[in-house]
Amino acid sequence: MNAFVLAAVAAPLVAALLPLLTPLGQARRRARISAALAAALATAFVAGRVDGLSLLFAVLVSTLGFLATTFSAGGAIFERRVGDLVGDPEESAAWSRVSVYFALLGTFWSAMLVVVVAQNFTLLWLGISATTLATAFLVGFAGEAASLEAAWKYLVLCSIGIAFALLGMLVLAHLSLQAGIDPAHALSWTTIAGRAHDASPALARLAVALMITGFATKAGLVPMHAWLPDAHSKAPAPVSGLLSGVLVSCALYAIVRTLTVAGALGVDAFARELLLWFGVLSTLGAGALMLVQSDLKRLLAYSTVEHAGIVALALGFGGTFGTLAALVHVAAHAFAKSSAFFAAGLVQRERHTTSLGQLHGLWRSGGAGKMLLGSLAALGGMPPFGIFVSELMVVVAGVLADRWIALGLALAGIAFAFAALTRAAIDIESGRSGKAPSPRASILALAPASARAAGLALAGATAAAAAPWSALGAVLRSAASAIAGSNT
Amino acid sequence: MNLEVAVLLAGALLIVGARTLYVLAAYVVLAVIASALIAPSALVSPTAFAIFALTTLMKVIVAPLGIVWFLRENPPAADLHPSLALPQRLLLAIGIAVAAAAIAHVPALAEIPLLRLIAYVVLCGIGMLVVHRNLLAHVIGLLALGAGITLAGAELAPQLPESVELGATFDALVGTFIGLALVRAFAAQNPMLDVESLRKLRG
Amino acid sequence: MTGLLQALALVACAPLLQGAMRSLRARLAGRPGPSLLQPYRDLAKLCGKEALLPDDVSPLVRVAPGIVFGVALTFAATVPFFAAGALEATVDVVALAFLLGLGRFVLTLAALDTRSAFAGMAASREASFGGLVEPALLLALLGAAVSGGGTRFSALSTLPLDAASTLAFAAFALVVLVETARVPIDNQETHYELTMIHEGLLLEYSGAQLALLQAAAYVKQIAFFAVAALLLPGDAWWAHAGWMAALAIAVTLVETALAKLRLFEVPQVLGAAFILAATSIGLHVVGGLG
Numbered sequence: 001m002n003a004f005v006l007a008a009v010a011a012p013l014v015a016a017l018l019p020l021l022t023p024l025g026q027a028r029r030r031a032r033i034s035a036a037l038a039a040a041l042a043t044a045f046v047a048g049r050v051d052g053l054s055l056l057f058a059v060l061v062s063t064l065g066f067l068a069t070t071f072s073a074g075g076a077i078f079e080r081r082v083g084d085l086v087g088d089p090e091e092s093a094a095w096s097r098v099s100v101y102f103a104l105l106g107t108f109w110s111a112m113l114v115v116v117v118a119q120n121f122t123l124l125w126l127g128i129s130a131t132t133l134a135t136a137f138l139v140g141f142a143g144e145a146a147s148l149e150a151a152w153k154y155l156v157l158c159s160i161g162i163a164f165a166l167l168g169m170l171v172l173a174h175l176s177l178q179a180g181i182d183p184a185h186a187l188s189w190t191t192i193a194g195r196a197h198d199a200s201p202a203l204a205r206l207a208v209a210l211m212i213t214g215f216a217t218k219a220g221l222v223p224m225h226a227w228l229p230d231a232h233s234k235a236p237a238p239v240s241g242l243l244s245g246v247l248v249s250c251a252l253y254a255i256v257r258t259l260t261v262a263g264a265l266g267v268d269a270f271a272r273e274l275l276l277w278f279g280v281l282s283t284l285g286a287g288a289l290m291l292v293q294s295d296l297k298r299l300l301a302y303s304t305v306e307h308a309g310i311v312a313l314a315l316g317f318g319g320t321f322g323t324l325a326a327l328v329h330v331a332a333h334a335f336a337k338s339s340a341f342f343a344a345g346l347v348q349r350e351r352h353t354t355s356l357g358q359l360h361g362l363w364r365s366g367g368a369g370k371m372l373l374g375s376l377a378a379l380g381g382m383p384p385f386g387i388f389v390s391e392l393m394v395v396v397a398g399v400l401a402d403r404w405i406a407l408g409l410a411l412a413g414i415a416f417a418f419a420a421l422t423r424a425a426i427d428i429e430s431g432r433s434g435k436a437p438s439p440r441a442s443i444l445a446l447a448p449a450s451a452r453a454a455g456l457a458l459a460g461a462t463a464a465a466a467a468p469w470s471a472l473g474a475v476l477r478s479a480a481s482a483i484a485g486s487n488t
Numbered sequence: 489m490n491l492e493v494a495v496l497l498a499g500a501l502l503i504v505g506a507r508t509l510y511v512l513a514a515y516v517v518l519a520v521i522a523s524a525l526i527a528p529s530a531l532v533s534p535t536a537f538a539i540f541a542l543t544t545l546m547k548v549i550v551a552p553l554g555i556v557w558f559l560r561e562n563p564p565a566a567d568l569h570p571s572l573a574l575p576q577r578l579l580l581a582i583g584i585a586v587a588a589a590a591i592a593h594v595p596a597l598a599e600i601p602l603l604r605l606i607a608y609v610v611l612c613g614i615g616m617l618v619v620h621r622n623l624l625a626h627v628i629g630l631l632a633l634g635a636g637i638t639l640a641g642a643e644l645a646p647q648l649p650e651s652v653e654l655g656a657t658f659d660a661l662v663g664t665f666i667g668l669a670l671v672r673a674f675a676a677q678n679p680m681l682d683v684e685s686l687r688k689l690r691g
Numbered sequence: 692m693t694g695l696l697q698a699l700a701l702v703a704c705a706p707l708l709q710g711a712m713r714s715l716r717a718r719l720a721g722r723p724g725p726s727l728l729q730p731y732r733d734l735a736k737l738c739g740k741e742a743l744l745p746d747d748v749s750p751l752v753r754v755a756p757g758i759v760f761g762v763a764l765t766f767a768a769t770v771p772f773f774a775a776g777a778l779e780a781t782v783d784v785v786a787l788a789f790l791l792g793l794g795r796f797v798l799t800l801a802a803l804d805t806r807s808a809f810a811g812m813a814a815s816r817e818a819s820f821g822g823l824v825e826p827a828l829l830l831a832l833l834g835a836a837v838s839g840g841g842t843r844f845s846a847l848s849t850l851p852l853d854a855a856s857t858l859a860f861a862a863f864a865l866v867v868l869v870e871t872a873r874v875p876i877d878n879q880e881t882h883y884e885l886t887m888i889h890e891g892l893l894l895e896y897s898g899a900q901l902a903l904l905q906a907a908a909y910v911k912q913i914a915f916f917a918v919a920a921l922l923l924p925g926d927a928w929w930a931h932a933g934w935m936a937a938l939a940i941a942v943t944l945v946e947t948a949l950a951k952l953r954l955f956e957v958p959q960v961l962g963a964a965f966i967l968a969a970t971s972i973g974l975h976v977v978g979g980l981g
Binding site for chain 2 (some may be wrong): 959960962963964966967
Binding site (some may be wrong): 126129130133137145152155156159160163166167169170171173174177183187188202203206236 | 655
């Protein structure tokens, strides 16, 4: 790997460890935030050295990583204990649980950057493994029995998933070695795509199916989603935001790379069909399950499954428009979902519960409620947020691909999800909470919220424009054509 | 032939066994066989051999010793308390053997050598994860899955020993260290290491 | 003629085998144990005592020991040892399984009829275990019969060394443990009536009737070992004798090493035996098709 790229990838980890040199308190908080900002800006180093798709995801990962770190530094990580919710949560020791948390967060961020800037499947897989390692501890961070069980379930199911992906990669390596590619590049997608293949269709299908299923486990597609509701609801809020927004996106990125390889091996149609049905199952299943949820964070977790399903659906529809729709949706969802989780974290800190039955009158009691309503509206697909545009694009892609039944089923799922989100929003925002409005959450915790709102608007505007002169639009287009170019 | 019998019995013991030590012994047998099969391709270069030696050490020595040490500290964990009774576990083991044989009979996949063994070990690892509720059994199941992957790598891509070993190593790492750390935290609250409430956490 | 001699030899040696196993078990437990000929002395002593039964039991109770001993004798007369069994042409594997079932059935009914609480408990256990072990026995023997090419005992010979036969033999070994009432299913040396299974059925009998029942158990045991030896390598009679001795030692070692299973765990083991036997038959079928 190029030195600049290496620097960009290592920056978040360094940024997590450097602030330990500063004294405790406000200084350390500021150091953490500035270090995170520097790490996020360092991502610019990868521009020009990786293709458009990697750049898009790297920007996404770093932006949200920065926002999550800032939100955590603002002091809302330990929601359950009342004592350390106000003021500075740092303990007096130099190397405390809080420092471990930030170190893990930095590792998580770096590992995700590894995933998106890797040029071959081996490095990508190692990155995903590293994210599993880092997040397992983050999910179980609260230390309660429920969190530990969620972390355990997450660890076991995702390990099985990526083990299957590794098996698929081994079959893929076998096929590329057969095609005469030399061992050092056997798992590099550019090399594989550039070579003509005479692979047996059954083996190619096996490789692609194993890889897609493995990465889909990490993305939380039904029926491999069992770990997601627990892990995402029991993790601390910033971690949930990153998990739902970015980790799932990285898994979907891996699936996109697999699709390019599938195209080269000639089993493109099979891969898209598989993704299409994963997408339909996820959308429908998650939508239905959302209707019966009674916990806010669990509802949001199922919404993640839903949106991952929509992305899979868009990729399954295929074509330039479908791929573009998938990428826009990933970006828009990442922002909307992390914003929702951060707001839920603030709510949990204020009200000490996330049960939908017990939350009322959030609209009147401070900024968190308003932010939550905005995020829920965004997730439900309301204009002018980005998800509205991307869902519209997915529908158009489905019509263009002539897949009416799949589209119809998916739309039913989306409708269920919308109903569930609307009902939850009305339940928790309206009414009176019976309490005095709580003291304003620290500006630091809310600042990312406004950044998120800006991000939502930006994503929406960008997607709507997709104009050639918009830099982000150019990145999106180049990314989409990079994938769609290798298949029709 | 003897290799197949050894793998068959070890895999069956993984699923049917009800005491941690027996299951651990079965895993060690599988790990040794997998490492032995990938050894020839790892001897091509010094880096490959170094990685191979390190990972074999971890999979065959460090991981099992870690589990034995854990058993010393937590005696209740010596009994695995499977969630299925003996006849059902036996039936599952037989079913897995039949499934592996069926997979190997698919003509399109016939070019993969030892496919029967690979499929059997992978399915046994997953079967173990399904049958047992004990966290230690899950750790051993993940390790067994790693052994299956090493086996697959040895047969499918022998020219890439580093990739295979790195991959399997990560599985072993994830399985053992992280797993044991979480298991420790869990055992502090629940000495029986039972995750029966995992079933309640279904989505 | 040789068949009859063989049956008599087996019957005569049966208490010796029991005595040897009991002695070995005692030695392994660190006790000097009774002498090898003690079962003969016990049987002789019992024959000289009065046989008492409750007054209003049905005739079945009085007849049961005879029937059970008859079944055991038939078993001994069917099994080949150094020659073909005397009843070899009449009784094949299937008939034998049903005859053994008949013996168990009669004894269980008789125990129930004595209206003794402990005998009733033992009867219910024997019946439930019997329901699981009889199919396993039948399937295991049928598995061996398929390898041998016929269900008569003359067709049974050394099993080939393949998966189906190994499974069948494993199932048969478990069945032998159950039928001879050995640990881990039942403990012959227990004094606690609450835990007795086979011994419990005999609680109400005394005198010559008890001697008949005990002798029947010994003869069944030696016959089972003879069948197992038949399935193991070697065709000559001394090979069979050697295997029987080895099996006796192995069973005694198992008895010493394992603890008695809890009652509700026994059906699991029996179920496992049934599955092993069924799988062996399944493998034969699949092998025949393929």
